Amino acid sequence: MKKFSPSKNLRKEDEIMFFLKIAWRNIWRNKRRTIITITAIAFATTITVIMRGIQLGTYDYLIRTIAGNYSGYIQIQSKGYSEDPSLRKTFIYSDEIKKIIKSTPDIIAYAPRLYADVMISSGENSYGGIIYGIDPEIEFNFSNFHKKIKHGRFLRKDSSYEVLLGDKLFENLKIKLGDEIIILSQGFDGALWDMKFKVVGVIKLGYTELDNAVIFMNLKDAQEFLSAENRVSIIAILISELEKIEKIKRKLSEELNSKSLVALSWEDVMVELKQSIEFDNASGVLFLAFLIIIVAFGILNTISMSVVERFNEFGISLAIGFKNQKLVLIVLLEILFIVLIGILLGSLLGGIFNYYLIKNPIVLTGDFASVYEEFGIEPKFISSLKPRIFINTGLSILIVSLISSVIPLYRVYKLEPLKGIRFT
Structure with a gap:
């Protein structure tokens, strides 16, 4: 059939x-x-x-x-700085580096910063601290540090020898706004330097470790104090889209390699996050x-x-x-x-x-x-x-x-x- x-x-x-x-x-x-x-x-x-x-x-x-406020989505630094952060691993913040950053598409902001370990004292009270040398004008557009002022005011572009202290450090020093403190540190040249600074504000970042030690000061003051003229520890970078981090990171690393600089993503820098x-x-x-x-x-x-x-x-x-x-x-x-x-x-x-x-x-x-x-x-x-x-x-x-x-x-x-x- x-x-x-x-x-x-x-x-x-x-x-x-x-x-x-x-x-x-x-x-x-x-x-x-x-x-x-x-x-x-x-x-x-x-x-x-x-x-x-x-x-x-x-x-x-x-x-x-x-990451946007602290490390940036991408960070430029000297090779080996993340393993051994020190003044010896800082680099010259040159016009050529600025040109490379500005010519890279999708970078919307960047902020040079200078970090250093110091001793801070007021009267009989002394504590270890960390200098955050920043450009106040740039940080207004880059981070929200200026929104975290607990007392006093934020740094000004034209201010000199003024600092902000983490709220816990401010409490430990037992001082008042307007008081002067002495900061002691070893400079880039290896010599020990101390200088007086006026406390104009107290900042609360929300991280106990930083609030116990952070000292914000104008970048130019930090460079002068540390004998590190025109030098920075890192350049923090913001980009338009997080998905483009790896692409921009590779491009910057290739262009900066000849200067012994590297570009790291926030994942490389903020491992715990x-x-x-x-x-x-x-x-x-x-x-x-x-x-x-x-x-x-x-x-x-x-x-x-x-x-x-x-x-x-x-x-x-x-x-x-x-x-x-x-x-x-x-x-x-x-x-x-x-x-x-x-x-x-x-x-x-x-x-x-x-x-x-x-x-x-x-x-x-x-x-x-x-x-x-x-x-x-x-x-x-x-x-x-x-x-x-x-x-x-x-x-x-x-x-x-x-x-x-x-x-x-x-x-x-x-x-x-x-x-x-x-x-x-």
Whole structure:
């Protein structure tokens, strides 16, 4: 007897449309089950997009707030300075270096800084400290140091022999605003130098280690005091997009290599911040992986039930000439329809929620807020709409769904016509 094939005389394009129509109709034969499955996938996608959005958005916020103010997204320094920071590893802040920085696309700001370990004393009280030699005018556009003044005022461009002290250091010295202090340090030339400075302000950065030791002074005063004329320890750089850090870092390193200078990213300089973000990110990804796996079991159950219920139908189709491969293709298309609808719906809902969080960040209160404020960070959660959030989420759920469908598809592939017709 001649076998009948419903797609035998169809063109390739018509055959594909035929299978798509059959698959689309099949998923709505049991509307309740299909809607429940799509809802489960959409829910998992929505939660994943929201959580990843909050994670990545918060990471970017922390990087912009912490790295942006202190190390910069990229930092230029002498080779070996990060391993052994000292005045001997400072470098000349030349016009040629400025020209290289200014000619590099996507750099929006840069700030030269000079650091040095010193002794600071007032009366009978003496403590170790760290000089932060900065250009006050540049820092107004680069960092938010001027927003963290606790008492007094920030440094001025034309000020001379004035300093800001970390609030803990100010308390330990037991002095008042307007008092003079003596700073002692070894200069670049190796000689010991001491100089009087007037305290014009108190700053609270939120980092205990810095607040116990930091001394902000005008860059030109620091260079004069340390006999380091026109020398700086680092040049901190801000760029327009965090994603371009590696590209700009490589370009600067190539151009500055002949001057024995290197360009380092904030990850190279602020290792602890990088590790904290990586640990939190890993724990978040692990939680979301469990969520996706649970959804995968739900998809496996749905597809298995759908396949088993139609064994009799499949058996008849095979008996009249349908090939197992064509049945597998139809079932696979049904799975793809359900999964893709769920992913698209979940991505839309998650994207809307993330957009709302970007415009209206979650402001923390209570103990959580205190912890953030202690580190000088505004206590809030913000989200992100980075394309990779949606791409990675969609691909993860799609791949896991297809893997969970392997067993039902294999059963269809191995089904024999007689066994299918007799199945009850």
